[in-house]
Amino acid sequence: MTKAKKKAAAKRPTARAVSSPARRSTTTARRRASAGAQAAMPRSMQHRGGGDLRKAVQTPQQRPAPAKGAAPEGLTRVTQQTEVRGSTTRVEQVVERAPKPSLPDVDRDSTGRGRYVYCIIRASVPHRFGAIGMDEQWADVYTINYKDMAAVVSDVPIAPLDSTRENVLAHERVNETVMRDHTVIPMSFGTIFKTRDDIVELLRSAYDAFADVLNKMQDKLEFGLKVVWDRDEIIRIIEQEDEDIHRLKNEISSQKGSTYFARVQYGRLIDAALQVRSDRYVTEFLQRLRNVSVASRVNKAIGDKMIMNAAFLVQRDQEQAFDRRIKEIASHFEKLTFKYTGPWPPYNFVNIRLKLERVGQN
Numbered sequence: 001m002t003k004a005k006k007k008a009a010a011k012r013p014t015a016r017a018v019s020s021p022a023r024r025s026t027t028t029a030r031r032r033a034s035a036g037a038q039a040a041m042p043r044s045m046q047h048r049g050g051g052d053l054r055k056a057v058q059t060p061q062q063r064p065a066p067a068k069g070a071a072p073e074g075l076t077r078v079t080q081q082t083e084v085r086g087s088t089t090r091v092e093q094v095v096e097r098a099p100k101p102s103l104p105d106v107d108r109d110s111t112g113r114g115r116y117v118y119c120i121i122r123a124s125v126p127h128r129f130g131a132i133g134m135d136e137q138w139a140d141v142y143t144i145n146y147k148d149m150a151a152v153v154s155d156v157p158i159a160p161l162d163s164t165r166e167n168v169l170a171h172e173r174v175n176e177t178v179m180r181d182h183t184v185i186p187m188s189f190g191t192i193f194k195t196r197d198d199i200v201e202l203l204r205s206a207y208d209a210f211a212d213v214l215n216k217m218q219d220k221l222e223f224g225l226k227v228v229w230d231r232d233e234i235i236r237i238i239e240q241e242d243e244d245i246h247r248l249k250n251e252i253s254s255q256k257g258s259t260y261f262a263r264v265q266y267g268r269l270i271d272a273a274l275q276v277r278s279d280r281y282v283t284e285f286l287q288r289l290r291n292v293s294v295a296s297r298v299n300k301a302i303g304d305k306m307i308m309n310a311a312f313l314v315q316r317d318q319e320q321a322f323d324r325r326i327k328e329i330a331s332h333f334e335k336l337t338f339k340y341t342g343p344w345p346p347y348n349f350v351n352i353r354l355k356l357e358r359v360g361q362n
Contacts, residue, residue: 074098075166077173081341084327086334098166114158114192115144115199118174119345120185120210123150129177134170141174144196146203149210152178153199161190175345183218185210186345213350219316220294222349223342225326227285227308229335231274237335238273245269278307281333286310288329292321297348311348319343
């Protein structure tokens with residue numbers, strides 16, 4: 001082989017899919033499943049500059065054509081939220097509406113038609129899911145199959161996609177539709193390939209990785225759980241239960257001079273007590289939900305009222321048990337409000353990363 005040919009071979013790109021499925025996040029245990037596969041990638045998947053394959057053809061995700069029953073001027077998604085406080089349960093429908101996105105103003109003939117990938121499923125025969133894709137003009141969502149596996153896709157122009165709220169909602173809507181009848185591996189927003197053959201090559205090269213994740217995610221759904229409290233109410237309880245804080249508050253109330261340093265100390269004690277109590281609650285909730293879920297992941301709480309923001313991976317046949325357990329926990333913590341939503345695709349438990357890599361000299 002000539003030097004020129006050796007150099008060219010060294011730069012041949014490959015596709016690598018790495019998955020990190022279910023993770024259980026508690027103070028005492030963490031479980032992570034992963035799988036990987038590597039194989040040659042066709043030249044049509046390349047993009048100048050290399051880097052993340054998603055960015056190679058990342059397109060401002062366009063909103064799907066309005067589905068039957070959806071508002072013609074945009075996208076509507078209806079989900080269910082269950083709120084439990086003490087022995088009171090309230091179930092409500094949450095309606096999300098977003099304007100219809102518009103793709104970049106490009107010449108479709110010159111930019112070409114790409115394939116936007118929403119998720120990976122088990123499927124031995126082609127499937128169609130209707131006109132719910134990202135692009136109004138090319139709205140059909142269908143599968144590209146390889147063996148017993150398939151990528152759920154729709155056609156889009158090859159142009160930069162922005163991760164706007166409406167675009168992300170459109171992406172999620174397709175996954176939620178497919179999830180009704182299939183176990184899904186959700187792909188990251190903005191994953192676009194140039195040709196059908198590229199997707200077949202992805203499925204072929206990462207077949208073992210995808211198969212491993214699909215086996216682990218089989219008949220499992222994600223539920224989100226948020227726990228909130230009335231901070232002022234909890235502070236009043238702490239003031240009554242903690243002798244040091246109670247005494248310090250009385251000193252501040254009765255002191256005639258400057259109370260600046262006392263108030264600073266009081267604030268620090270209150271913050272520490274709130275953190276201790278919050279951590280204790282979260283640890284207990286995770287432990288009590290452990291045997292009705294496969295895995296859990298704790299995300300960052302938002303604001304000073306939320307003390308827990310978590311996702312749980314639950315077997316389909318354990319949905320009712322999960323629901324009952326949350327209500328049981330809530331009945332013992334009447335000062336807290338439990339809000340949970342789902343089912344969702346396992347966004348928090350699957351992470352697919354696609355990269356361009358160089359093949360070794362050998």
